[in-house]
Amino acid sequence: MATVTKIAQGLKSALTPFSVRTMLPRTGDVWMGSSLRGKHTLPPHATQSSIICQPPKDQAKAHLTLMEQYSAHNYHPLPVVIAEGQGIWVKDVNGKTYADMLGGFAACSFGHSNPRIIQAAKTQLDRITLTTRVFNNDQLGLYFQDLAQLCGMENVLAANGGAEAVETAIKLARKWGYEIKGVPHDQAVILVCTGNFHGRPISITGFSNDPNSRNNFGPYPAGFRHVPFGDAAAVETAMREDKNIVGILFEPIQGEAGVVIPPDGYIKSLRALCTEHNVLMIADEIQSGLGRTGKTFACDHEDVKPDVFILAKGLSGGLFPSSAVVSSRKIFSVIKPGQHGSTFGGNPLAAAVGREVISMLQEGTYQENSRNIGAIFASCVSRFSAIKEVRARGLWLGADLKPGFGTAQEMKEKLMQEGVLCKEAKTSTLRFSPALSMTLDELHWVLERMERVLDRNEN
Numbered sequence: 001m002a003t004v005t006k007i008a009q010g011l012k013s014a015l016t017p018f019s020v021r022t023m024l025p026r027t028g029d030v031w032m033g034s035s036l037r038g039k040h041t042l043p044p045h046a047t048q049s050s051i052i053c054q055p056p057k058d059q060a061k062a063h064l065t066l067m068e069q070y071s072a073h074n075y076h077p078l079p080v081v082i083a084e085g086q087g088i089w090v091k092d093v094n095g096k097t098y099a100d101m102l103g104g105f106a107a108c109s110f111g112h113s114n115p116r117i118i119q120a121a122k123t124q125l126d127r128i129t130l131t132t133r134v135f136n137n138d139q140l141g142l143y144f145q146d147l148a149q150l151c152g153m154e155n156v157l158a159a160n161g162g163a164e165a166v167e168t169a170i171k172l173a174r175k176w177g178y179e180i181k182g183v184p185h186d187q188a189v190i191l192v193c194t195g196n197f198h199g200r201p202i203s204i205t206g207f208s209n210d211p212n213s214r215n216n217f218g219p220y221p222a223g224f225r226h227v228p229f230g231d232a233a234a235v236e237t238a239m240r241e242d243k244n245i246v247g248i249l250f251e252p253i254q255g256e257a258g259v260v261i262p263p264d265g266y267i268k269s270l271r272a273l274c275t276e277h278n279v280l281m282i283a284d285e286i287q288s289g290l291g292r293t294g295k296t297f298a299c300d301h302e303d304v305k306p307d308v309f310i311l312a313k314g315l316s317g318g319l320f321p322s323s324a325v326v327s328s329r330k331i332f333s334v335i336k337p338g339q340h341g342s343t344f345g346g347n348p349l350a351a352a353v354g355r356e357v358i359s360m361l362q363e364g365t366y367q368e369n370s371r372n373i374g375a376i377f378a379s380c381v382s383r384f385s386a387i388k389e390v391r392a393r394g395l396w397l398g399a400d401l402k403p404g405f406g407t408a409q410e411m412k413e414k415l416m417q418e419g420v421l422c423k424e425a426k427t428s429t430l431r432f433s434p435a436l437s438m439t440l441d442e443l444h445w446v447l448e449r450m451e452r453v454l455d456r457n458e459n
């Protein structure tokens with residue numbers, strides 16, 4: 001514990017002064033109606049050993065039984081049954097509090113039950129929630145304007161989940177390829193990266209490298225070609241060889257692969273190659289975007305503007321699926337009425353919440369906090385004896401375990417016992433993507449518990 005405290009304090013004083021307190025929700029002093037007076041945001045009993053006491057009756061059992069019986073087994077969740085959440089904290093049905101260090105796969109970037117987001121949603125719920133795009137609504141134009149401006153782009157197409165937006169971008173790139181670039185009919189090729197994760201629909205599954213994700217779901221659509229992630233020379237070779245390439249779809253940082261960061265200059269090189277070969281640079285910033293890496297977009301780290309942004313996750317403040325493809329007017333000009341759409345895409349509820357999310361990002365404090373707290377987090381985790389390597393940008397961290405320390409799955413379960421929820425990526429990597437509002441006190445609480453699991457030599 002002493003190590004963590006020392007490191008955290010050292011780093012804290014090394015950072016430019018900033019007020020994480022100002023990031024807190026106004027109601028941050030209250031945890032689920034129970035009194036948490038004073039300024040800190042830890043749950044009421046966080047500093048006491050009662051955090052690991054078991055309540056007399058296990059209320060989770062009945063829920064786990066229902067899940068076992070009625071759920072399709074497409075996930076293997078930890079046996080925690082969450083009932084409430086606020087900020088980085090969640091509480092299970094037994095009343096035990098955990099730090100949610102996964103943050104809804106990086107979708108809950110502004111914390112659970114963020115009061116600004118909840119208020120925006122409530123206000124809109126009382127007005128109207130669905131008009132369809134057959135009519136206009138009084139939120140959508142404002143939302144599109146805000147989002148286009150945040151991205152430095154011109155036009156927005158709204159969708160629901162992330163994968164739907166990826167599919168939309170693929171359709172957009174192909175149509176652009178045929179109608180503007182002049183690629184022969186049905187010959188369009190989109191470059192994708194090895195190790196990618198862009199979602200679960202058939203076309204996207206088809207260009208996954210992960211056998212567990214793709215085996216026995218075929219046949220898959222053609223028109224995708226792999227290049228090694230992070231290898232700009234391979235992209236250049238492919239673009240020189242094949243004039244039918246219409247786009248490169250890439251994650252600026254590969255999240256599901258374990259927070260894999262490409263070499264410096266990679267994104268800039270992609271920009272230059274795409275411009276030279278008249279290929280659309282399509283940045284899937286579904287996980288990396290909207291403040292996660294400490295900048296509004298991960299492409300901002302190299303001062304690059306792609307041709308197409310794909311956004312989702314945090315765009316809805318963690319409330320429901322909401323996604324968008326953002327690009328130029330010229331590129332979007334190929335999509336005409338009736339050629340693409342969805343019933344819920346652009347609904348006024350998502351638009352109203354999206355506007356609030358964008359206004360929070362415009363203030364810049366979430367990005368700043370992500371940078372500052374993320375730097376401390378990465379530095380501390382990299383010192384744990386179980387950790388071989390840490391890859392981090394902002395509050396997004398992948399930590400590889402040393403051989404012999406157990407699998408990531410085992411460590412994840414031990415961390416859960418200590419009150420820290422996270423997820424593994426592959427067999428030996430733990431990944432973390434907590435709310436960007438995380439405070440230093442909260443981080444300290446988490447690190448103390450992580451240290452118990454990941455810094456014991458006898459492990």
Ligand SMILES: Cc1ncc(COP(=O)(O)O)c(C=O)c1O
Pocket residue numbers: 105161162163164166197198199200251255256284285286287288312313
């Ligand atoms: C980079 C990236 N693209 C696409 C997706 C798919 O998003 P969704 O699960 O909302 O369909 C994800 C989800 O984790 C992602 O991380």
